[in-house]
């Protein structure tokens with residue numbers, strides 16, 4: 317028993333120091349590429365075709381891009397996503413931009429890699445609704461152009477793993493380094509406006525944002541309960557608990573990266589807030605009230621002035637990168 321407490325103690329210290337040790341650094345120009353899915357231009361091009369192809373859904377009605385829209389930072393402007401046949405999901409679609417840098421995918425971290433993630437929506441009953449993986453493979457195998465391209469890229473026929481690999485390879489090109497914020501960190505003092513510079517000081521100081529939004533993605537990639545209001549008629553969302561079954565994880569969601577956040581409204585796991593001022597007001601109040609006793613003690617009323625709130629929002633807008641033409645709808 318005692319050894320258990322000692323281990324728990326050290327793992328707690330270790331995870332806290334890990335969470336706080338991440339410095340605010342520029343985004344590396346390219347994400348890590350797994351050896352299991354080396355990229356080629358033709359694999360990336362095939363992944364892009366698949367990402368935009370509604371034939372991946374059960375009745376040919378929606379593609380990945382239907383919920384991850386290029387013009388919305390590859391996120392969804394609707395509070396919660398709408399799947400095949402108008403079914404509403406329970407969560408807001410996060411941006412695919414820069415997802416390649418994440419250790420774990422989804423609001424609750426339930427997928428480990430982009431390849432694993434891509435298989436989720438294909439058979440999700442409120443997303444693309446295919447009854448199983450084989451049905452997608454069978455559908456694409458009937459299309460001569462896909463047969464030819466899978467042969468060219470993989471030297472073999474369509475398979476579910478190859479679909480996931482091609483999509484993953486394309487997603488690793490959806491990155492936005494060199495934002496004004498990155499240029500500022502690299503020494504270009506003119507890259508940020510004075511309001512943005514003041515906002516950055518608040519972000520790292522009085523407003524306490526950096527306690528969770530740290531590292532190159534501005535996320536500790538940890539899980540926290542902020543007491544975000546549940547929107548609409550959705551059932552209770554237990555967040556990370558659904559993955560770990562660890563009671564202290566109830567109501568916790570992954571700290572989202574803040575890159576391109578100005579493009580990806582509405583905000584939070586359920587799209588509870590329409591704009592960034594509402595988000596800042598929420599933090600200023602010390603967050604919301606949660607039905608679970610796991611609300612993060614790091615959230616306290618901030619007493620920001622209205623000028624300070626504006627500066628914080630101005631800073632968040634400096635995190636927007638350039639979405640290059642080749643990323644968009646083919």
Ligand code: HEC
Nearest residue numbers: 379380383397398399407408409410415421422423437443
């Ligand atoms: C019906 C809408 C919908 C469709 C279609 C859809 N997604 Fe998503 N996507 C979502 C939602 C909602 C989430 C968040 C779900 C969660 O966290 O539980 C998500 C999460 C993700 C993430 C995780 C990002 C992160 O920050 O963790 C990636 C990557 C992604 N989707 C890629 C894809 C790909 C690739 C496809 C096509 C094969 C696809 N999505 C199809 C709605 C959709």
Ligand code: HEC
Nearest residue numbers: 523525527528540544569570571572583584585599612614
């Ligand atoms: C205790 C950790 C913590 C602190 C401190 C914190 N955040 Fe967050 N932030 C999160 C988590 C976790 C979420 C997602 C919560 C959810 O959806 O339930 C989030 C969500 C957001 C979002 C929404 C992003 C999106 O894509 O939906 C924005 C914007 C944001 N935070 C900005 C800030 C700012 C600005 C500050 C400082 C005033 C701040 N955060 C302080 C953990 C934190």
